[in-house]
Amino acid sequence: MKKTVFWIGLIVLLFTLLSNVNAGGDQEKSGKAGAKEVVTLKFTYWGGPDEKTAVVDAIKGFENTYDWIKVDAQHIAGDYDTKMATMIAGGTEPDIAYLNLGQAFPWADANKLYNVYDLIANDPEMDKSDFLDSIWYNWAPGKSFGTNSAVESMAIFYNVDMFEEAGVPLPPAKAEDAWTWDEFVHVAQQLTIDQNGNNALSSGFNPDNIKQFGFQFSTWYAHYMTMVYSNGGDYISKDGSKFTLAEPAAVEAIQKLADLMNVYHVSPSAVQAKNIPGGAAGLQAKKVAMKQDGQWSLLALGNSGMNFGVGVLPKLKKSVTLVLGAPTVIFSSTKHPDEAWLLYKYLADAQNVLNLVAGGLWMPILKDWYTKPELVSKWAEGNPAHPEGYKDAIMRQTLEYGVAGVEYYVMNWGELDSLVNPALASVWLGKKTAKEALEEVEEKANTLVTGRYGF
Amino acid sequence: MRNILAISGNKKHPSGSLARNRKQEVLIGVLFASPAILGFFIFIFIPMIASLIISFTDYALVNKMQFIGLDNYAGLFNGSDPFFYKSLGVTTYYVLLSTPLCLLFAFSMAVLLNNDSIRGKAVFRTIFYLPTLIPVVASSMIWLWLFNPDMGLINTILRALHLPTGMWIYDENTVIPSIVIMSLWTTGGTMIIFLAGLQGIPRQLYESVELDGGNAAHKMFYVTIPLMTPTIFFNLVMGLIYGFQVFAQAYIMTEGGPNNASLFYVFYLYRTAFKFSKMAKASALGWILFIVIALLTLVVFKTSKDWVHTEGGK
Numbered sequence: 008m009k010k011t012v013f014w015i016g017l018i019v020l021l022f023t024l025l026s027n028v029n030a031g032g033d034q035e036k037s038g039k040a041g042a043k044e045v046v047t048l049k050f051t052y053w054g055g056p057d058e059k060t061a062v063v064d065a066i067k068g069f070e071n072t073y074d075w076i077k078v079d080a081q082h083i084a085g086d087y088d089t090k091m092a093t094m095i096a097g098g099t100e101p102d103i104a105y106l107n108l109g110q111a112f113p114w115a116d117a118n119k120l121y122n123v124y125d126l127i128a129n130d131p132e133m134d135k136s137d138f139l140d141s142i143w144y145n146w147a148p149g150k151s152f153g154t155n156s157a158v159e160s161m162a163i164f165y166n167v168d169m170f171e172e173a174g175v176p177l178p179p180a181k182a183e184d185a186w187t188w189d190e191f192v193h194v195a196q197q198l199t200i201d202q203n204g205n206n207a208l209s210s211g212f213n214p215d216n217i218k219q220f221g222f223q224f225s226t227w228y229a230h231y232m233t234m235v236y237s238n239g240g241d242y243i244s245k246d247g248s249k250f251t252l253a254e255p256a257a258v259e260a261i262q263k264l265a266d267l268m269n270v271y272h273v274s275p276s277a278v279q280a281k282n283i284p285g286g287a288a289g290l291q292a293k294k295v296a297m298k299q300d301g302q303w304s305l306l307a308l309g310n311s312g313m314n315f316g317v318g319v320l321p322k323l324k325k326s327v328t329l330v331l332g333a334p335t336v337i338f339s340s341t342k343h344p345d346e347a348w349l350l351y352k353y354l355a356d357a358q359n360v361l362n363l364v365a366g367g368l369w370m371p372i373l374k375d376w377y378t379k380p381e382l383v384s385k386w387a388e389g390n391p392a393h394p395e396g397y398k399d400a401i402m403r404q405t406l407e408y409g410v411a412g413v414e415y416y417v418m419n420w421g422e423l424d425s426l427v428n429p430a431l432a433s434v435w436l437g438k439k440t441a442k443e444a445l446e447e448v449e450e451k452a453n454t455l456v457t458g459r460y461g462f
Numbered sequence: 463m464r465n466i467l468a469i470s471g472n473k474k475h476p477s478g479s480l481a482r483n484r485k486q487e488v489l490i491g492v493l494f495a496s497p498a499i500l501g502f503f504i505f506i507f508i509p510m511i512a513s514l515i516i517s518f519t520d521y522a523l524v525n526k527m528q529f530i531g532l533d534n535y536a537g538l539f540n541g542s543d544p545f546f547y548k549s550l551g552v553t554t555y556y557v558l559l560s561t562p563l564c565l566l567f568a569f570s571m572a573v574l575l576n577n578d579s580i581r582g583k584a585v586f587r588t589i590f591y592l593p594t595l596i597p598v599v600a601s602s603m604i605w606l607w608l609f610n611p612d613m614g615l616i617n618t619i620l621r622a623l624h625l626p627t628g629m630w631i632y633d634e635n636t637v638i639p640s641i642v643i644m645s646l647w648t649t650g651g652t653m654i655i656f657l658a659g660l661q662g663i664p665r666q667l668y669e670s671v672e673l674d675g676g677n678a679a680h681k682m683f684y685v686t687i688p689l690m691t692p693t694i695f696f697n698l699v700m701g702l703i704y705g706f707q708v709f710a711q712a713y714i715m716t717e718g719g720p721n722n723a724s725l726f727y728v729f730y731l732y733r734t735a736f737k738f739s740k741m742a743k744a745s746a747l748g749w750i751l752f753i754v755i756a757l758l759t760l761v762v763f764k765t766s767k768d769w770v771h772t773e774g775g776k
Binding site (some may be wrong): 088089092095096109110113114117119277278279281282421422425426429430432433451454455 | 522523524525542544545610611612613629632634718719720721722733735736737738739741
């Protein structure tokens with residue numbers, strides 16, 4: 008008898024615990040706090056030391072502007088996803104936060120995130136069109152959990168001195184002048200030099216002993232997808248029903264990139280790349296002449312003091328750049344959506360995080376900062392992180408030819424990537440062709456394709 | 463205190479009150495053990511039961527939980543999940559390779575370090591035990607450098623000796639053997655247990671072998687190994703249990719790559735839970751692993767009758 012009571016008690020306890028987990032997020036939103044009553048917002052974010060300092064400063068500025076709002080800003084240094092998962096499971100999620108997309112979309116589907124369009128609609132000062140078009144995360148028609156915390160896109164970064172030494176023309180900065188693939192490979196070959204001083208075009212070139220590579224790229228999605236988009240391909244079909252990376256346009260783009268490593272030897276393989284210092288250092292040490300990278304690398308390049316330039320990536324069919332980032336979101340459990348929106352807007356205004364924007368780590372998310380010369384001059388010129396050509400090669404390229412990357416619209420992206428990315432490893436190593444590797448995973452990938460966001 | 467005195471003073475009382483005292487004794491015992499019992503219930507047992515219940519739902523952190531019966535388990539076993547069998551296979555391969563090698567390695571080390579003729583035994587024992595004390599994160603970082611194909615120490619030495627070099631953890635075929643090599647480095651704990659076992663072997667048994675004209679091989683196969691079987695058995699079971707739970711190497715060194723060749727089961731479970739928020743599926747994965755380990759342990763226990771030497775004979 009006692010045993011039965013014990014077990015019943017235990018099970019009741021368990022269910023209470025479990026149901027609390029659910030109840031935590033669903034608290035009724037209490038009415039708007041009185042105008043001058045002190046309101047505290049919990050805000051969580053990630054980032055390196057520079058980012059942290061800038062955010063802390065921005066928060067101070069915000070608290071001075073809106074003196075009835077206190078911000079409990081928590082910088083989470085590592086394992087961000089796990090901590091957010093724990094918080095939401097325990098019903099202690101913040102009011103406003105940076106969030107990774109692997110969590111943002113499912114949580115938005117479960118109504119845990121605020122529809123930012125509602126907040127904008129009620130705000131006379133702001134309109135949806137004030138933000139860059141390509142950076143909205145929509146999880147259903149008319150529903151968005153917001154935009155990027157900052158805009159990032161892909162471009163070519165190069166060491167000017169190395170081009171001059173080789174007597175090769177610099178990469179073009181304007182989309183309309185973008186190199187074709189063949190032109191690009193030819194330039195990269197001239198800039199790839201072995202230990203004996205032969206470049207990759209000469210007959211004596213020794214691909215096993217390369218001193219300097221023409222072009223370096225990484226093998227995660229932002230790099231190959233830029234080329235896939237440029238070639239008219241996509242990750243999934245328009246209707247979100249099918250995996251399309253194994254189709255000719257995508258396969259061709261990926262194969263061309265892999266050939267840079269294994270056929271032309273102008274790019275370091277995954278293994279060779281381990282000996283090339285990351286960030287700005289590889290360019291500075293003259294281990295590579297050109298690098299495909301995100302615009303955030305400007306921060307390190309600007310600090311390095313080297314003579315570098317930026318250019319648009321080569322084109323296959325059309326010149327594009329891939330836009331990426333991660334969103335700032337407002338949790339629907341917040342008791343203070345209006346104040347959270349004020350903070351959201353404040354952080355969206357590049358003026359308040361100008362150090363990061365002028366320093367090269369971030370790009371602004373509001374269109375005015377791309378189009379109004381007096382605002383552009385505050386960040387995109389006249390500082391070491393933004394060399395000549397930046398405004399064409401990255402700023403305008405992002406505004407006019409920016410394509411929102413896969414994370415904006417591929418449902419179940421995380422799981423798909425954990426299948427596809429490892430499969431591509433053998434392509435980068437030259438063990439399989441892109442066609443073979445992608446057709447091998449096509450069937451499995453199709454089972455993971457669950458649809459397309461973006462409305 | 464009064465109760466304890468009462469118990470000790472009541473020893474000679476008739477059986478009725480003896481039973482009552484037994485009860486009191488049990489109660490006090492349980493009270494003293496209650497921190498451990500509570501800890502077990504709160505931190506292990508209840509979460510386990512909770513995860514069992516969750517594994518029959520569609521819980522994904524943020525949704526309203528719904529019971530979906532065996533769907534999570536069915537989805538894993540029917541092959542619609544592209545990673546389940548892969549990770550189970552990878553982990554089994556690791557266990558099959560690492561457990562016997564670790565046992566052999568630790569046992570050989572222990573036998574060597576138990577030899578009286580070795581000078582500075584204490585120093586060597588310390589050296590071989592030391593890696594065990596290094597946190598797995600730190601040792602993973604060290605091995606990451608050792609395994610670096612271009613600049614790593616291992617390939618540099620091989621190159622100097624004009625031997626073929628390897629890609630180690632960066633190649634699908636060698637990543638698991640590489641991690642096994644790394645695990646050999648940290649078998650100090652197992653070695654210490656073997657050493658303790660070796661020292662429990664009565665000397666006179668070796669002396670009788672000598673009197674009978676036996677050599678070192680005879681000592682090893684007729685005395686040492688039979689008498690060590692209980693220790694080997696213990697280390698084998700522990701090796702299996704820990705082997706299946708290998709995680710940090712994949713998490714820190716390979717992220718399950720290349721091409722999911724080191725997608726260890728627990729790493730996959732972690733990824734399912736915390737990267738993809740699929741708590742229910744992760745719970746189901748956890749229970750499957752629990753059952754796999756329990757079954758294997760059971761098999762080892764069943765077979766132990768045939769090969770583990772106990773003092774009382776078979």
